[in-house]
Amino acid sequence: MAAMTSAEGAPGAPSHARSDIGEVLHAGDRRQRARRLRLILVAVLLCCIAASLATGAAGTSLWAALWDGLRGQEVALSDRIVLWQIRLPRTLMGMGVGAALAVSGALMQGLFRNPLADPGIVGVSAGAGLGAIAAIVLGGLLPAALAVPLGIYTVPVAAFVGSWASTMLLYRVATRAGRTSVAVMLLAGIALGALTGAASGVLVYLADDNQLRDLTFWGMGSLAGATWTKVGAGMAIILPALIAAPFLARGLNALALGEAAAYHLGIRIQRVKNLAILAVAAATGAAVAMSGGIGFIGIVVPHLLRLASGPDHRDLLPNAALLGASLLLLADIISRVVIAPSELPIGIVTAILGGPFFLWILLRQRGVLDL
Amino acid sequence: MTLSASLSATDITLRLRRTTILDQVDFTADPGEVTAIVGPNGSGKTTLLRVLTGEIAGQMAPGGQVRMGGLDVVDADPWVLARRRAVLAQQTALSFPFTVLEVVRLGAEGPGGAARALAALARVDLAHYGGRLYQELSGGEQQRVQLARVLAQLDEPVGPHGPRWLFLDEPVSALDIAHQLQVMEIAADFARRGGGVIAVMHDLNLTAMYARKVVLLQQGRCIGAGPTEEVLTDSLLSRAYGCDLRMGVAPGSGLFLLPQSAQIPHESSDLELRS
Ligand SMILES: Nc1ncnc2c1ncn2[C@@H]1O[C@H](COP(=O)(O)OP(=O)(O)O)[C@@H](O)[C@H]1O
Ligand SMILES: [Mg+2]
Numbered sequence: 001m002a003a004m005t006s007a008e009g010a011p012g013a014p015s016h017a018r019s020d021i022g023e024v025l026h027a028g029d030r031r032q033r034a035r036r037l038r039l040i041l042v043a044v045l046l047c048c049i050a051a052s053l054a055t056g057a058a059g060t061s062l063w064a065a066l067w068d069g070l071r072g073q074e075v076a077l078s079d080r081i082v083l084w085q086i087r088l089p090r091t092l093m094g095m096g097v098g099a100a101l102a103v104s105g106a107l108m109q110g111l112f113r114n115p116l117a118d119p120g121i122v123g124v125s126a127g128a129g130l131g132a133i134a135a136i137v138l139g140g141l142l143p144a145a146l147a148v149p150l151g152i153y154t155v156p157v158a159a160f161v162g163s164w165a166s167t168m169l170l171y172r173v174a175t176r177a178g179r180t181s182v183a184v185m186l187l188a189g190i191a192l193g194a195l196t197g198a199a200s201g202v203l204v205y206l207a208d209d210n211q212l213r214d215l216t217f218w219g220m221g222s223l224a225g226a227t228w229t230k231v232g233a234g235m236a237i238i239l240p241a242l243i244a245a246p247f248l249a250r251g252l253n254a255l256a257l258g259e260a261a262a263y264h265l266g267i268r269i270q271r272v273k274n275l276a277i278l279a280v281a282a283a284t285g286a287a288v289a290m291s292g293g294i295g296f297i298g299i300v301v302p303h304l305l306r307l308a309s310g311p312d313h314r315d316l317l318p319n320a321a322l323l324g325a326s327l328l329l330l331a332d333i334i335s336r337v338v339i340a341p342s343e344l345p346i347g348i349v350t351a352i353l354g355g356p357f358f359l360w361i362l363l364r365q366r367g368v369l370d371l
Numbered sequence: 372m373t374l375s376a377s378l379s380a381t382d383i384t385l386r387l388r389r390t391t392i393l394d395q396v397d398f399t400a401d402p403g404e405v406t407a408i409v410g411p412n413g414s415g416k417t418t419l420l421r422v423l424t425g426e427i428a429g430q431m432a433p434g435g436q437v438r439m440g441g442l443d444v445v446d447a448d449p450w451v452l453a454r455r456r457a458v459l460a461q462q463t464a465l466s467f468p469f470t471v472l473e474v475v476r477l478g479a480e481g482p483g484g485a486a487r488a489l490a491a492l493a494r495v496d497l498a499h500y501g502g503r504l505y506q507e508l509s510g511g512e513q514q515r516v517q518l519a520r521v522l523a524q525l526d527e528p529v530g531p532h533g534p535r536w537l538f539l540d541e542p543v544s545a546l547d548i549a550h551q552l553q554v555m556e557i558a559a560d561f562a563r564r565g566g567g568v569i570a571v572m573h574d575l576n577l578t579a580m581y582a583r584k585v586v587l588l589q590q591g592r593c594i595g596a597g598p599t600e601e602v603l604t605d606s607l608l609s610r611a612y613g614c615d616l617r618m619g620v621a622p623g624s625g626l627f628l629l630p631q632s633a634q635i636p637h638e639s640s641d642l643e644l645r646s
Binding site: 257266312 | 424450451452453457458460463469473474480
């Protein structure tokens with residue numbers, strides 16, 4: 001098609017060469033495709049939001065309530081409570097957590113220059129969990145000067161500190177002279193996970209009955225505990241990380257060539273790395289504080305998107321936020337309907353869906369990764 | 372060429388883990404010509420290049436200085452440097468499945484970036500490779516893609532602040548003879564159009580063909596820096612490489628290297644050895 005237009009449009013021009021350039025541009029630049037994909041992902045997310053609002057144990061029909069509201073009729077109080085106090089915060093929390101997990105996975109993979117890096121796999125979520133548990137169990141010991149201003153943010157901030165410390169530690173251990181060793185990264189992640197798990201165990205042992213109830217609730221990895229307070233506190237940490245992420249895209253793209261080449265391309269690599277670690281820690285920490293450990297979103301979503309439209313972080317990061325939010329809402333819907341009226345913890349759903357997928361990624365990458 | 376346009380390295384000493392890798396290296400390179408850095412394996416060529424490009428300039432011992440056309444490389448911002456020089460490393464790893472065109476465009480951003488990237492790919496004979504996955508190319512093809520990326524980063528050899536510089540670390544090691552010549556021609560052309568080229572070279576014949584100036588390193592010391600025919604001499608080369616080497620002059624094509632162990636019958640040769 002390109003050949004025809006150039007041949008007709010410019011008689012004197014070397015039509016053959018121009019059609020080739022068109023082809024090469026088309027084939028080599030996947031950003032167009034990524035942008036079209038983004039529109040589709042927005043539509044998918046809207047559908048997931050609607051489905052999430054419409055699904056639940058109570059027989060409330062979203063559509064009937066909406067229809068009543070639009071016609072100016074009074075919506076039943078029970079319907080309003082179900083929709084406004086239960087389903088809407090839960091849906092928002094699902095979107096926030098899903099976007100946070102997917103984006104922190106993509107950021108971490110860019111930072112470690114490795115498609116297997118994921119906060120859940122390399123122990124960063126466990127670090128966030130330790131922070132959250134410490135805040136729940138030891139929160140009462142905080143001096144009032146610190147505890148009062150932190151308020152509802154205590155648990156998410158503590159989780160953020162925990163994930164930040166473990167990301168830093170992991171990066172220090174696994175990266176030497178700008179090169180990350182996959183094996184060291186994964187092994188260090190195992191050690192880190194074991195250590196933080198042990199520390200969490202000690203804290204759980206110290207907890208009193210009230211705290212134990214909080215911990216159990218939190219540890220289930222579920223969106224069921226969504227309240228406006230919880231959503232507000234978590235989103236206040238997640239949103240800045242999500243907004244900052246695309247600004248790191250250029251730096252992460254260049255980092256794919258290695259630290260030296262990125263520096264030569266004009267990137268301030270130390271700054272990009274510090275900001276990426278901060279964003280990963282914030283997003284993972286807040287997600288874990290809100291919903292406990294939900295695995296595999298961070299590795300599945302970026303991988304799918306790289307297959308679909310390439311690894312350019314300028315598209316990957318926003319698309320990951322959209323697809324992560326949709327997938328988590330979908331997993332939450334499944335967790336609410338499969339054994340209704342009871343609920344499956346969402347962590348189990350993502351593990352059942354994501355585990356085999358992760359194995360498939362490993363099989364595909366086996367030849368490329370020299371583990 | 373005015374003095375301020377040249378690249379000057381003054382008293383470069385670098386110690387890593389207590390071993391001295393570069394010892395008081397001093398030289399000047401001018402735009403408009405190719406300057407080669409040669410020396411045996413481990414003599415510090417790559418390390419010197421990394422200092423000159425700014426990458427590890429901060430680790431130099433006090434007193435050392437690198438100036439690129441009036442710009443102090445040690446203190447310069449990475450993005451200021453990135454507009455004045457580009458660097459082709461000895462090897463470049465790529466960690467995600469980017470296409471060839473995407474790799475080249477990592478260096479060529481902004482308006483006109485796509486056109487520059489395509490032109491650079493065409494220069495290295497890879498115009499039709501834009502849509503292929505970089506990781507699936509052969510080593511030599513990958514090296515040429517990286518050269519295209521480096522060319523696309525710089526655009527024209529002379530910019531608003533003066534000549535731009537091309538740093539190449541063994542740019543032809545992975546290439547067949549035709550592409551070796553092609554890459555050296557690209558470098559020479561960049562210099563002819565006013566830019567500066569500093570290339571680490573292993574092949575002394577290519578060095579003799581293309582470099583106007585040579586910096587000869589041995590164990591981190593600069594044992595010769597100056598016009599090619601003054602540095603590529605039998606005595607300096609034999610000293611640097613620790614084996615008997617002779618330079619000859621081939622009629623019509625200039626200097627060439629002759630390792631002494633080679634069995635070349637002297638009667639049948641119309642090559643004349645310089646004393
Ligand atoms: N980061 C480093 N730490 C310690 N030694 C190094 C480092 N980089 C290079 N070296 C040593 O410095 C010497 C010069 O290396 P290099 O500049 O790469 O040599 P070449 O001339 O072959 O390019 C070698 O002996 C090498 O082992
Ligand atoms: Mg080298």
